[in-house]
Amino acid sequence: MTASHSPNPPEELKQKMQAMVPEAFKDGHLDVDVLKRLLGSEIELRDESYVLNWLGKSYARLLANENARTWLKEEIEHNAQPENANSQNLLIKGDNLEVLKHLVGAYEDKIKMIYIDPPYNTGSDGFVYQDDRKFTVKQLSGLAGIDEDEAKRILDFTSSNSNSHSAWLTFMYPRLYVAHKLLSDKGLIFISIDNNEQAQLKIVCDDIFGEHNFVVDFCRKTKSTNNHDKNGINGQHESTLVYAKNKQLVKLLGDHKDLSKYTNEDNDPNGPWMSDNPTANLDGRKTKNLFKITNPNTGQVDEPPAGRHWAFSEKSLAKLIKSGQIKFKATKKIGERGFIYKRYLLKLKDKQRKVDSLYFCENEYMNQVATRELTDLLNVAIFDYAKPVCFIQKLIEFCTDDGDIVMDFFVGSGTTAHAVFSNNIENIENKETRQFICVQIDENTKDDSAAYKAGYKTIFDITKTRIEKAAAKFKTENPDFQGDLGFKIYETVYIPDKYQDTPVDLTENIELFDAHKLTKADRLSLMRTWALQDNVPLTLDFVQVDLAGYTAYQAKHILYFIEPNITLDAVVKLLEQLDNNPDFKPSRLVVFGYLLESKIQREMTEAVKQYNNRKGIELTLDVRY
Known part of the structure; x- marks a missing residue:
């Protein structure tokens, strides 16, 4: 029998540690000396390390481990509609920190990809730290383990609508902390950010995900020109930081290589092949692979060019000739080798290219593309800084497989949901599908904005409408598609006072x-x-x-x-x-x-x-x- 049923993250961590290293616990308490002994000399426990500290970090940790203060309410009428009734996609309205905490119960270690486009804290993007928690100085001091002076300073800035670096970090830390729990062992998180907070974000992600799990910083071209900088710099890009839950288990899948050059005109039993370079750089090494190769058909003699050597030994030459990997030409042509060195398709280890960190520097990934996409769908220009569908869809292609869940807890205009739909449509033949979980706070649009004048009173209204219109467009263009183009809606609701x-x-x-x-x-x-x-x-x-x-x-x-x-x-x-x-x-x-x-x-x-x-x-x- 239980009196309450709320998750307790510190206690859960303690239980996991007890299960892994039971001998390090005595009477329910961790014995650090025993833990050090178990780790051995190769792993050092240090009191000092390079960390990012800010006013509010202790408070952010408290928020990360605090229980959710809400319940989740189903939008029954919407979810009962035929296109949504059996959908595996989710759109959740509410504070994303609350939503993330709720999701841990059923989705911990299950999310393959998270993409977020959080506030950049540019000073003009409207970000301010808002918090309706009502701690006293004494309460916060006790809960966060800090002195009352620091507690007072934290409460002062959390109640002052601050947009300082400290305020932004206090906002982001608990969300990233819980997001880390949701990622699967092979999961990745992609975070778009610009120079205002990129440096801080990198260090705080190193703290949460581990600097050893940093994967790449993608550069994305945002615009062609910038007329606002007074220092003569034309700033055209922003970053997308990528972290893995476990980098050792992750490999991004780039674009498919062009295999059209692999042919088999001579009916080689080893299958399709293409002509390859039979030499390699010497790099100052001593080698015996500088022998001559004579074409028995023409008498032509080939030697490696200066500074290079054959990529095979003289001992293996006969075997390569017998297998057909080295094929002598029937006639001699000036400027050409007397033989072909074949590279077989069946021996190709990777049929996909490595992903270039400058992949997204093409114009098709710029913000104006996203603005045009939204305008075409909603018939009104709403966001200037949304991301193009092709950008997020490409990220999805880099790291997900059939059945994977893609999450976005700053979904805004709904681009991530749109990208998942698009990806599923393009994978009809493979019968591959991904699901999305998207979260958007019920934030009001400004009274003088184009969105408000067009009837969108909240950002969530825009999100929901965009997803519905994207689904309708895909259905019209692909009438035979039987996949999931629906989504279920839930929202966070505060626990009634009479119960709370x-x-x-x-x-x-x-x-x-x-x-x-x-x-x-x-x-x-x-x-x-x-x-x-x-x-x-x-x-x-x-x-x-x-x-x-x-x-x-x-x-x-x-x-x-x-x-x-x-x-x-x-x-x-x-x-x-x-x-x-x-x-x-x-x-x-x-x-x-x-x-x-x-x-x-x-x-x-x-x-x-x-x-x-x-x-x-x-x-x-x-x-x-």
Whole structure:
């Protein structure tokens, strides 16, 4: 039985460490000396290191490990529409830090790619640090482990709408920290940024992801001209920093090599081939591979050019001739070798090119391309700094496979969702699909903006409309496409005050909370939030189960009881279903304790115990508050 059900990141980390190195823990506490001994002399634990510190870092760490303060509410009407009902794509409205924390339960280690385009903090992009948390100086001092003077300075800047470097880092750190948890072992995060915060971002990402997991800094051309710089510099680019969860497991997949030069006009049994250079640089090395090769057909004699040697030994020459890899020409031509050295397609290790860090310096990746795409879709020019679809689609191609999830928690105009749709359309023949999880805060558009005048009162309105219009366009252009062009919507909602401040320990004070005042929507949101923590993805629908007139909800192996008026008849019916319905196999019963009378709770507890004694499945009862 549990009094509450909220994740505790520090405790989870402790449990993982205990499982990996149990001998380093004594009475539940980490013994650093034992850990040092286990690591050995090759790995050094140091008190000093190169780190980025700022006012608010301790607060940012506190936010990263704080439990979510919201529930997740489903947009039932939208999700029930035919194109969305079975969709594996998600659009979530709300503070992205809250959303990320919710997603950890079901999506930890499952996201293959994250792309984000966060605020650049240019001074004119509207970024200010906003925080509605109401800590006192004493509370923050105790929670963050800092002195009261530092706590006061942190609270001063978090309440002052600051856009300093410290404010930006305090905003970004907890989001990146939780994002790291979501990435799969082969996952990558791509972060677009310009020079205002690039240096700070690089160091904070080194801190969170590990500097050894830095992959590349892509340069992307943003514009052709810049008339605003007074120093004679035409700034035309920005960065996309790339980090891996584990760089050792990652390899970016570049464009496919041109294999059209591989032919087989002589019907070589080794398959298609192309003519290759048979020599290599000497680089000052001593070698015996400077022998002469004579063409038996023409008598032509070839030697390696100055400074080079044959790429094979004289001993292996006969074998290469016999296998057909070296083919002598029938006639002699001035300026040409007397033989062909074949490179076989079957021996080609990589059929894709390496990815150039300057790949995105072509004009097709500039901001104006994205502006044009949005204008064509929405019939109004809205964003000046959106990213082109081809840019994000190319990132998707670099690192994802069939079934992978692509996430964007600063989705803005919805380009990432659009790019996933486009990628899936282009992979029809391969039957490959990717899914997206996109997050956008419900931020108002400015009253004097073109977006507001066009009817888009919030950025989320733009996001949703853009995704819908992109899907409709793809469907029109590809009428035979049967893939997923829908998406489900959820939003974060604050826990009702009447519930939020209720004591969660099992005391007589629990009786003071009247759970019957929660609406059905409240209870469904609570259940969905619990289900996420129970590793149930948001795309999985609940199945309603009738138990003698009482409705329970099943997801995977879990049966949720969140409706009021649980009766003994419902408990009896539950046991009958377990015995008689071969397709009904829940192994865990989760009950909203505030709605459970003590008598019914005793009956359910006893029934579960008896059932476990009579049958071989492991049935557990989890009462939550």
